[in-house]
Amino acid sequence: MRLDKFLKVSRIIKRRPIAKIVVDGGKAKLDGKIAKSSTEVKVGNILEIEYYDRYFKFEILEVPSGNVSKDKSNDLVKVLESSGINIDLSKEEEILG
Known part of the structure; x- marks a missing residue:
């Protein structure tokens, strides 16, 4: 199954066109390599996604x-890691004055 379709079917990303944009934007890795939306998904693959300000593995x-x-x-994937991407606003405030 294609990666973009898998993201939709597993409900990680709600809509396939959005999944395609995220994957083709370089925000998804399959077994440590940047993936394309047409990449075939297999059992045992490790999938990493940056989606908005979140990181999922x-x-x-x-x-x-x-x-x-x-x-x-929910039975299709096992969440290994989930975290928000933190932005240090204090540095931006110092720069902006």
Whole structure:
């Protein structure tokens, strides 16, 4: 399954066009390498995504053949890491005066 479709099916990103923009913008890595939206996803891959001001790292547990129900979408990935990207505003305030 393509990476952009997997992001939609697993409900990591709600809409496929948005998933394609995020991935093709260089914000997704698959096993440590920058991925394209057409990259094939396999069980055991480690997926890293920067989305807005958040960073996520997932292990892919299952790749479905098609769409899945909302209840089963949680079984597709395991969250390994999740954090916000912190911006130090104090430095910006010093620069701006």
